[in-house]
Amino acid sequence: MQNGMSTQCSGTFYDSGGPSGNYSSGENFIYTICPENAGDILQLNFSQFSTQGGADILTIYDGDDTTAPVLGNFSGGGAASNPGLVEATIANATGCLTLEFISDAGGNTTGWVAEISCFEPCQTITAVLDSTNPTVNGAGQVEADLNEVITFNGSGVFSNSGAGATYTWDFGDGNSLTGQTVNYAYTTTGIFDVTLTITDTNPNGCQSTNNINLQVIAGASSPGNPSVDAGNDVAIDCTTGCVDLNASYLDIGLTDTYNVSQIAFVPPFPFSGLTNSVNTNIDDRWAGVEDLPFDFCFFTNTETQFQVGSNGVIRFDVDPTDITNGFALGAGDNLPNNTNPTLGEANIFSPVHDINPATSTTNEIRWEIIGTAPNRVLAVSYFEVPLYSCTSLEATHMAVLYETTNVIDIYVRDKPTCTTFNGGRAAIGIQNNAGTTAFVPPGRNVSDSPWTTNDEAWRFTPAGPSVVDFAWLDDTGAIIATTPSLNVCPTTTTTYTARVTYNNCNGDVIVVTDDVVVSVPVSVDLGPDQNLCIGDPDVVLDATVSSTTATYQWALDNVDITGETNPTLTVSSPDSGTYSVSITDAGCIVEDDVIINFSEGDASFSLTPSCDGALATITGDMGGTFAFSPAPTDGAVIDVSTGEITNGVSGTTYSVEYTTGGSCSVSNIETVTITQADDATFSMISTCDGGTVDAIATSGGVFAFNPAPTDAATIDTTTGEVLNGTPGASYNVEYTTTGTCSSTFIFNLVVTPQDDSTFTMQPTCDGATVDTVATPGGTYVLNPDPADGSVIDATTGTITGGLSGASYT
Numbered sequence: 001m002q003n004g005m006s007t008q009c010s011g012t013f014y015d016s017g018g019p020s021g022n023y024s025s026g027e028n029f030i031y032t033i034c035p036e037n038a039g040d041i042l043q044l045n046f047s048q049f050s051t052q053g054g055a056d057i058l059t060i061y062d063g064d065d066t067t068a069p070v071l072g073n074f075s076g077g078g079a080a081s082n083p084g085l086v087e088a089t090i091a092n093a094t095g096c097l098t099l100e101f102i103s104d105a106g107g108n109t110t111g112w113v114a115e116i117s118c119f120e121p122c123q124t125i126t127a128v129l130d131s132t133n134p135t136v137n138g139a140g141q142v143e144a145d146l147n148e149v150i151t152f153n154g155s156g157v158f159s160n161s162g163a164g165a166t167y168t169w170d171f172g173d174g175n176s177l178t179g180q181t182v183n184y185a186y187t188t189t190g191i192f193d194v195t196l197t198i199t200d201t202n203p204n205g206c207q208s209t210n211n212i213n214l215q216v217i218a219g220a221s222s223p224g225n226p227s228v229d230a231g232n233d234v235a236i237d238c239t240t241g242c243v244d245l246n247a248s249y250l251d252i253g254l255t256d257t258y259n260v261s262q263i264a265f266v267p268p269f270p271f272s273g274l275t276n277s278v279n280t281n282i283d284d285r286w287a288g289v290e291d292l293p294f295d296f297c298f299f300t301n302t303e304t305q306f307q308v309g310s311n312g313v314i315r316f317d318v319d320p321t322d323i324t325n326g327f328a329l330g331a332g333d334n335l336p337n338n339t340n341p342t343l344g345e346a347n348i349f350s351p352v353h354d355i356n357p358a359t360s361t362t363n364e365i366r367w368e369i370i371g372t373a374p375n376r377v378l379a380v381s382y383f384e385v386p387l388y389s390c391t392s393l394e395a396t397h398m399a400v401l402y403e404t405t406n407v408i409d410i411y412v413r414d415k416p417t418c419t420t421f422n423g424g425r426a427a428i429g430i431q432n433n434a435g436t437t438a439f440v441p442p443g444r445n446v447s448d449s450p451w452t453t454n455d456e457a458w459r460f461t462p463a464g465p466s467v468v469d470f471a472w473l474d475d476t477g478a479i480i481a482t483t484p485s486l487n488v489c490p491t492t493t494t495t496y497t498a499r500v501t502y503n504n505c506n507g508d509v510i511v512v513t514d515d516v517v518v519s520v521p522v523s524v525d526l527g528p529d530q531n532l533c534i535g536d537p538d539v540v541l542d543a544t545v546s547s548t549t550a551t552y553q554w555a556l557d558n559v560d561i562t563g564e565t566n567p568t569l570t571v572s573s574p575d576s577g578t579y580s581v582s583i584t585d586a587g588c589i590v591e592d593d594v595i596i597n598f599s600e601g602d603a604s605f606s607l608t609p610s611c612d613g614a615l616a617t618i619t620g621d622m623g624g625t626f627a628f629s630p631a632p633t634d635g636a637v638i639d640v641s642t643g644e645i646t647n648g649v650s651g652t653t654y655s656v657e658y659t660t661g662g663s664c665s666v667s668n669i670e671t672v673t674i675t676q677a678d679d680a681t682f683s684m685i686s687t688c689d690g691g692t693v694d695a696i697a698t699s700g701g702v703f704a705f706n707p708a709p710t711d712a713a714t715i716d717t718t719t720g721e722v723l724n725g726t727p728g729a730s731y732n733v734e735y736t737t738t739g740t741c742s743s744t745f746i747f748n749l750v751v752t753p754q755d756d757s758t759f760t761m762q763p764t765c766d767g768a769t770v771d772t773v774a775t776p777g778g779t780y781v782l783n784p785d786p787a788d789g790s791v792i793d794a795t796t797g798t799i800t801g802g803l804s805g806a807s808y809t
Contacts, residue, residue, distance in 0.1 A: 001101055001111075005032035005064075009118035013044060015101065015111025023056075023111040027103040032064050034096035035118040039160075041095045043087040048113040050077040056103035058112070062089050064096040071097075077109070090121050122206030123160035127167075127196040129212040130155050135231040135246065138514075141191075141215045143248075149185045150216065156198040156208065164201040169194065171216070186218035189264045217264050224400065224407030224459070225375040226250065228470075230498035230516035238588035242489040243518055245472070247498035249484070252405050254464030255297045255505065258430065258439045265455040267411045271396050272383040274366035279310040283358040283388070286310075286325045289318045293369055294376055294403040297462070297505035298347065299432035308367055308380055310357055312426075313346035314399060317433040327354040327388065329425035334445045338435025343446075347433065350380070350399040350410050351444070353426035354388040354418075363394070374510045376403040390418030404502055404510050408460040417450040424450030430460050467504070473497040493519045521588035522547050524581060529595040531621065532573065533664030539571040539596055543581040550585035574598040603668035605643065605658045611650065611741035614672040616643025621660040629657040629669055650677040650741060678737035680745035682720065690722030691731075691749045698737045706734035706746060728753035759797065767792075767799030768808070783809055 001016045001023070013033065015023040035042045044060075051058065053076030060083065061068040074083045088095050095118070132142050133151040144150050152169055156162050170176045171184055172192030186192065193215055198208040228249040236243045278287035287308045296303045296316075303316040309325035326342030329352070337343035346352065357363050364383040371377055381398040393416035400409040408430055417424035426449055429440035441458045443451060472481040475495050480486070488496065495517050502510040522545035530539060543552060544567040554564035557577045561569075571579060580593035602620030613636065616626060626643035628636070636648040638656065645654060652674050659667040679697035690713065693703075703720040705713075713725040715733065722731060729751050736744045756774035767790060770780075780797035782790070790802040799808060 001027075001029050001031050001099070003029050003031065005034065007034045007036055008116055009036045009040070009042075011116045013099075013112075013114040013116055017108075017111050019113065022108045023051075023101070023103060025103055025108050026105050027101055030066060030098065030100045032096055032098040033116060034064060034094060037118070037120075039095070039120065040118040041088045041090075041092075041121045042097050043085065043117045043119060044083070044097060044114040045085045045117070046083045046112055046114040048110070049074065049082040050110045050112070051075050051081075052103070052107055052109060053077065053081070055106060056108065057101070058083070059100045059102075060086055061098040061100070062092045063098060064094045065098055066100055068092070068098060083114075087119075119204060120202050122202060122204060123158055123200065125159075125162075125165075125198050125200060125206065125208040126157040126210050127198050127208040127212055128155045128157060129153075129196065129214055131232065131234070132214075134248070135229070136214065137229050140213050141217050143217045144186065146189060146218060147185050147187060149183050151181065151183050152194070152196075153181045154196045154198075154212070155180060158200070162198075162200065166199045168197045168199065170197070186216065189218055189262070191264065191266055192216045192218060217266060223268060224250065224377075224402035224405050224409055224461075225371075226404045226500065226502045226510050226512045228498045228500040228512050228514045230496065230514040233517040233519065235519040235521065235588070236490065238521060240489075242487055245486045245488060245496060245498075245516060245518070247470070247472070247484040247514070249468070249470060249498070249500045249512075250405055250407070251466065251468050252407065252462045252502070253466050253468075254300065255406055255462040256300050256464040257462075259459075259461045259463040260439050260441050261459050261461065262441065263409065263457045263459045265411060265413075265457045267398060267413070267457075268377075268400060268409075269368075269370060269379050269381070269398070271381050271398055271413060272364050272366075274364070274368040274379060274381050276367050277364065278308050278367065279357055279365045281358050281361070282310065283356045284310060284325050284327050284354075286315075286319075286323050287365075289320045290367070292378065294373065295504070295506040295508070296378070296401060296403070297406040298430075299437065300505070301433065302506050306378070308365065309346060310365060310385075311342070311354055312350045312352050312382055312395070312397065314348040314350070314380055315346045317345075317347070319345075327422070329354075329422050329427075329446055329449075331423065331425070332447065333425070334447050335427055335429045335440050336431050336435050336438035343427070343431070344435045347431055348399050348401075348408060348410075349427050349429050349431070350382065350397050351412065351415060351426045351428040353395065353415070353424075354422050355382065355385040355395050356388040356391070357385050359386045359391045360384070360394075371403075374404045374508070377401060384414075387416060387418040387421075389421035390416070393418055404504055404508070406462050406505070410458045410460075412453055412456045415451075415453045415456075417452045419450050426451065428458060467502060469501040469503070471499045471501075473499055488518060490518055490520055493517065522550055522583055522585050522590055524583055524590055524592045526579070526581065526592045526594040529597070531597045531599065531662065533662070534574045534598045534600055536573055536598065536663065538573075541569045541571060541579060541581070541594065543567050543569075543583060543592070545583060545585065547585045550583050553582045553584075555580045555582070571596050599664070601660050601662070601664040601666035603658050603660045603666045605668065605670060607643070607645075607656060607670050607672035609672050609675045610645075610648075611675050611677065613645035613648040613674065614654070614656075615645075616656070616658070618643075618658070620658075620668075621662070623662075624658050624660040624665075627657050627659075629655045645672070645674075648674040650674050675741050677741040677743045678739040680735050680737045680743040682735050682745060682747060684720065684722075684733065684747055684749050686750055686752045687722075687725075688727055688752045688754070690725040690751055691733075692722075693720040696720075696735070698739065700739075701735050701737040704734050704736075706732050722749060722751075725749075725751040727751050761797065761799075764799075765804065767802040769799075770797035773797075 017023045057075045059073050060071045062071050130153040167180045279285050305318045307318050333340045363385040367380040378401040384394040387393045396413040398411045427446045428444040431438040471479045499513045524543045554561045554569045576597045582591045604620040605618045607614045625640045634649045655671050657669045682696040684691040685694045731749045734746045759773040761768040762771050782792050792799045
């Protein structure tokens with residue numbers, strides 16, 4: 001040993017003298033040894049140790065220096081002084097050991113030899129019972145029929161990691177299975193303690209040690225009292241948002257018939273020590289008449305009194321004068337029976353057989369009313385009563401009669417057989433007062449004798465028309481279902497109530513309820529997206545949920561923010577982005593996100609012109625207002641919310657200002673010129689019967705009369721030519737362009753009027769001369785040609801060479 005440190009998990013640690021020499025006098029060394037892997041624990045196993053007692057001392061510290069806690073001071077020789085196995089504690093996060101050795105100036109000796117090793121410490125493992133199907137009742141028990149498959153679901157809480165852990169279920173009957181979820185069916189009746197042991201991958205075989213406190217009652221029915229079990233509190237399925245509820249309850253009917261079923265031998269009360277003792281030390285005797293504090297419905301009768309017989313029987317058809325309880329049973333005396341008094345005078349056989357309380361001072365025949373209304377029972381017990389003629393054989397059995405449900409349970413702990421008397425005959429069952437109807441378990445009638453049994457139980461359940469009403473209630477008390485199975489999809493944690501109403505034969509109505517809480521995993525809402533100004537105050541995002549087991553992880557733009565695992569997150573300017581939170585609780589994960597945008601404000605927009613205005617498109621921050629800047633005087637209008645311009649003047653330019661809202665409001669001005677309308681002007685040249693277009697500003701349009709004339713005039717819609725017009729008539733010709741911004745122009749066309757060709761003439765000796773003419777410049781001709789040598793001047797109209805007295809046209 002010398003001053004220093006090492007990281008190792010193997011090898012040998014010696015004093016300064018090494019494997020064969022002594023350490024030196026006057027030493028003062030400190031040496032630290034640490035494990036190679038983080039989380040491991042260092043061990044030193046001293047096989048030899050010898051120093052000068054009280055003078056040379058080895059001190060071992062639980063850590064990586066001498067400020068750590070001291071594990072021990074060691075000095076001297078022999079087994080009592082040897083440190084033995086020394087290891088760092090779980091509380092020591094370093095896993096290291098520090099050794100300090102001080103020797104005086106005197107003698108020295110052989111020192112020590114210690115083997116170095118490391119191990120991974122056991123983490124804390126807690127086994128958890130998540131659920132079972134059938135569900136666990138309020139007493140921590142699962143009740144199942146024989147061969148009914150039970151599903152067990154478990155998990156573990158690990159202080160480190162549960163990866164690779166093994167889950168082992170021990171069912172208490174000698175069988176076990178491995179897995180987080182297992183299915184198992186019991187083949188034998190009884191009460192079994194179920195354990196779940198979780199073993200991790202640590203080479204040391206670290207295991208859970210806690211008890212999940214689970215029992216299975218296999219082959220058992222629930223107690224015969226009015227009862228309902230709504231099941232364990234559950235959480236909705238994270239995928240579907242729903243969960244199935246399954247209630248169980250004791251269903252009974254009228255007492256005109258019964259079902260007989262074998263149940264687990266789980267007596268609800270001790271066989272000995274009931275309050276009221278009867279027939280002690282007296283054989284074959286009916287006890288006195290006793291009053292029942294509740295009405296018991298039995299084979300449609302309402303029974304209020306009973307008597308206990310010493311031979312394992314009870315009767316309701318009481319007779320205080322009849323004190324002898326029959327014992328004789330013949331080979332053919334089966335139930336039902338009204339001829340053999342041993343059977344005919346009794347109603348409940350728990351079993352009936354000849355037992356003799358007179359031969360023992362320790363046996364008991366007792367009864368007691370147990371419980372409170374409406375869940376009282378009459379329990380009648382026969383405890384270690386010797387059999388007649390075979391006094392070394394003792395019988396122990398009990399009958400339990402339940403108020404309200406009228407169920408009868410019989411528990412037989414010991415039923416031996418004395419074949420030397422009565423042929424060992426016995427019977428279990430129930431019978432009406434008349435002895436005409438009975439219900440007997442298989443193999444348990446008189447003719448089945450001799451029979452022997454131990455730890456056997458039977459239930460007789462009224463099985464006539466049902467007297468039970470079932471309903472599921474929501475948290476407002478409203479009925480939402482009348483069947484035991486129900487699928488619910490609550491949006492918040494909700495309590496549901498299973499309610500069973502028992503209608504007894506005496507008119508009593510008994511209501512029992514049980515609640516189940518359906519938990520809804522936490523929900524989170526970070527609120528709407530936020531547009532903020534650079535420099536605005538911090539934003540605090542709050543994802544706090546009510547659960548104390550929830551864990552949080554914040555992210556920015558889908559990347560986890562290291563260390564941000566609290567319910568709140570502070571966002572500061574100018575850190576814009578998409579902030580999200582992931583919350584894990586009860587096996588479910590819920591998430592939400594919000595966009596936080598810090599900006600200077602953006603008032604950008606564009607204007608698209610139209611024929612009479614423009615449309616605005618906002619490319620910056622929404623929610624602002626529009627206005628003209630400056631306002632026009634031509635009748636144009638702007639929508640302050642959308643920026644749309646209407647009633648604008650073609651070709652006119654308008655200036656529009658957009659101002660954003662919010663605390664960082666900004667403005668922007670854009671201009672737009674209204675699209676120019678088409679020029680539809682044109683001109684025409686009139687003709688004698690119409691006109692033609694001689695000039696047009698925008699071609700490609702359509703011509704039409706406006707209004708349409710009533711004469712025969714026509715117009716070519718493409719060229720605008722007018723034909724068949726009336727000379728001198730006026731026509732309106734309309735031309736409409738076909739462009740984006742169409743326009744119309746009307747030209748008034750006046751058809752050229754006809755010339756006035758009237759004139760007068762003065763005759764002469766050989767012809768005539770024109771003295772007046774309306775329209776000069778025309779041409780004159782004789783029509784018809786007279787062919788007499790006369791001639792007319794075509795320009796002046798003068799006729800010469802005519803015949804005297806002749807007429808010319």
